[in-house]
Amino acid sequence: MLFCSCPPGDQSACSERRRQTIVPVCSYEDKERPNCLVLQESCKTNYICRSRLADFFANCQPEPRSLSGCLKENYADCLLSYSGLIGTVMTPNYLRSPKISVSPYCDCSSSGNSKDDCDKFTEFFTDNTCLRNAIQAFGNGTDVGVCGSPCPRYKQPPLPPPPTRRPGSAPPTLWMPPPRTTTTSTLETRASTTSVAAYRLRN
Template sequence: MGHPQIPRPPASVLLLLLLLPPPLGAGDSLPTESRLMNSCIQAKRKCRANPTCKAAYHHLGSCASTLSTPSPSEESSVSADCLEAARQLRNSSLIGCTCHPRMKNHTTCLEIYWTVHPARSLGDYELDVSPYEDSVTAKPWKMNLSKLKMLKPDSDLCLKFTTLCTLNGKCDRLRKAYGVACSGSRCQRHVCLAQLRSFFEKADPPHAQGLLLCPCAPTDRSCGERRRNTIAPRCALPAEPPNCLELQSLCRADPLCRSRLMDFQTHCHPLDILGTCATEQSKCLQAYLGLIGTTMTPNFISNFNTSVALSCTCRGSGNLQEECEQLERSFSHNSCLMKAIAAKMRFHSQLFSQDWEDPTFSVMEHEIENLALRIQTTVAFLFSCTLTPILLQRLW
């Protein structure tokens, strides 16, 4: 008598289980450096254990003012000692280290990354790349939309998401903190930006994204104004728009802002004239939200549409006019960013067009669909690896 065959789950389900990262626990909202594949903080510890690496890193730190991805014509002006220190680090663990936006000692990690950055690019003249590890958190969205029954059916969606935030203790606390810091005649811009950044870093993504990316009817001025004022434009943005290149220089001088800008350029960069995007929409959106609260904070340009822009101008750019306009267009005419914002707004609109017997199911389903798209891009890599015969038999 043969053994009964045990039903085997579809291969797609097995792939999902294999590729799904372990969910963060309730006490793990801030990833520790040990969760990263190669944290810059860990890499620096390894470097300090090697006398040659330690000396090269220390010397490279003193070269920061003169060594910053020079062009071929400028490389000769960099001291030989700085060039040698950069070359010695190119074979160390520091060269591929990364950080995480929510990790502890985040600023320290970024400072290490940018100290080593000249060693990564020296001689190659590559474009800057994001310092952040390309990781995905598998926590499902949890939002009790049934609470919205207390609102009028015709209430605009920005008001509904504002109400959801108010009903959530964490979101309400963080929103009030930046509301207080960003209001009043004595508002200090750096304090306002810090609180605004804290909101988008710490609030649960459904609430933060819902507040900023809520869809409004083109004629609904109050809805659009509520959405635009999420970034408190009167205080978070400069009173007089500076030159965009000056704004970019200020950003590059700050490790955090520079990192967020590089992350945005990495994940929201159209690859060709057809608008093919470098990465998936969720990563572009996350990178865009990461800029909020920095010197390069973008915002909606009006209460009537979803176009975003930096608060700067290209007037007075001289012979750098074209470079300035290119920077400006990377926000205002960025097809990847526009598609990501439009997709998220469509999803938010769909949330409120359903019967919410189970108010969290469809939100989790949406995230699984996004994960399935990510799996498609990694299946080729998975099957290029060596799998055990048993696993291959189960998959096929």
């Protein structure tokens, strides 16, 4: 149920059932949303939460130049790290949105001068291409490859046919490098080098 997809004709009701199944409102939402940076600092004080949040940041790091949208090209690691956050203070859940978007139960309304840092933190959940593609691929059953669909296999191009020879024609000649020519100055230099080496060995 965590990553199941919803049919196009039942997006609203299906997504709400998915939200309530994963984390019911009565056990998840408080009257006031805490600040996301405060929630992050609270997570860092707990070893389990801190390590799982670090895994999520590492394994779900988006990369726009990647075909999968993930820096590590691994949907399974991203989904495993995401599911590891459930049960901690950073527990994410689906937002009431037509697209796949998740967020911890927090906001950036009282961030002060740290508003930009708070927005960047929340956008890693709400607007994460890697995580969104991984969830979609799992729900569609195409998560075997990281390409969003089964990755195309590389096919080696066929070898060119051997050249044909007409009857009675001479066989093709192979190119050979020209013979090396040794000049007198080169021989004198080699002889001088050999004499110096022999003198060093004797002494």
